[in-house]
Amino acid sequence: MKIGILGSGDVAKALGEGFIKHGHEAMLGTRSAGKLADWVKANPKSRVGSFQEAAKFGEAIVLAVKGGAAGEALKAAGAANLAGKTIIDATNPSTDEPPTDGVLNFFTDFKESLMERLQKQFPNARFVKAFNSVGADLMVNPQLKGGKPTMFICGNDASAKKTVGGILDQFGWETADMGTAQAARAIEPLAILWCIPGFLKNEWAHAFKLLRP
Numbered sequence: 069m070k071i072g073i074l075g076s077g078d079v080a081k082a083l084g085e086g087f088i089k090h091g092h093e094a095m096l097g098t099r100s101a102g103k104l105a106d107w108v109k110a111n112p113k114s115r116v117g118s119f120q121e122a123a124k125f126g127e128a129i130v131l132a133v134k135g136g137a138a139g140e141a142l143k144a145a146g147a148a149n150l151a152g153k154t155i156i157d158a159t160n161p162s163t164d165e166p167p168t169d170g171v172l173n174f175f176t177d178f179k180e181s182l183m184e185r186l187q188k189q190f191p192n193a194r195f196v197k198a199f200n201s202v203g204a205d206l207m208v209n210p211q212l213k214g215g216k217p218t219m220f221i222c223g224n225d226a227s228a229k230k231t232v233g234g235i236l237d238q239f240g241w242e243t244a245d246m247g248t249a250q251a252a253r254a255i256e257p258l259a260i261l262w263c264i265p266g267f268l269k270n271e272w273a274h275a276f277k278l279l280r281p
């Protein structure tokens with residue numbers, strides 16, 4: 069598939085490398101392409117463009133920008149370039165405040181997630197929450213003692229979730245579909261939990277696993 073990745077940070081780069089490794093084409097979108105010059109040198113099959121160019125390029129889109137800028141980045145990408153497409157939403161609604169006792173601060177509450185806001189703002193795009201509750205280093209084919217970890221996903225569109233499930237298979241994850249976009253109210257805060265051992269003990273090499281009977 070052709071994947072347009074909105075973002076130039078650790079998540080965009082890790083997923084970009086993952087998509088290329090698995091035979092997809094990837095274009096990263098940013099406001100300042102210069103900052104990715106070294107990364108492009110190291111990843112010669114990658115492409116870089118504006119948010120709009122990346123969104124146009126992608127048959128599916130990855131949203132990997134700062135949570136507070138997600139609406140703005142999607143606007144810059146252009147609603148017409150998102151319409152009908154699967155949007156893999158890796159963002160978290162973190163604020164710039166420092167964590168308190170290792171606990172990140174969010175600008176949302178339990179009655180509304182960031183992804184629901186974005187889905188309302190761009191009703192023709194098909195958002196699927198994924199990759200938000202694990203560090204960028206572990207997003208692609210994580211090697212952990214307990215076997216394959218679980219990626220919790222949600223979204224309103226079944227076929228978009230199927231597309232994301234296929235990508236997660238390639239990327240070495242089990243998928244747990246938690247339902248509609250509302251479930252992002254629970255999945256986004258998993259990132260808070262995931263980060264606590266990191267902030268308190270500098271332990272960042274873990275992932276969640278759902279155990280079943």
Ligand SMILES: NC(=O)c1ccc[n+]([C@@H]2O[C@H](COP(=O)([O-])OP(=O)(O)OC[C@H]3O[C@@H](n4cnc5c(N)ncnc54)[C@H](OP(=O)(O)O)[C@@H]3O)[C@@H](O)[C@H]2O)c1
Pocket residue numbers: 074075076077078079080097098099100131132133134135137140141158159160161162199200201202203204205259
């Ligand atoms: N880092 C992780 O391990 C991790 C893990 C899971 C989820 N996440 C989530 O994934 C997202 C990306 O994280 P990250 O660490 O890779 O990068 P980040 O530092 O959170 O975000 C960098 C990206 O945000 C964009 N951005 C910042 N302000 C903007 C604005 N005003 N308008 C438009 N775009 C703006 C930047 O655009 P430019 O390229 O134009 O500068 C850049 O692409 C975040 O929501 C984060 O919470 C991160």
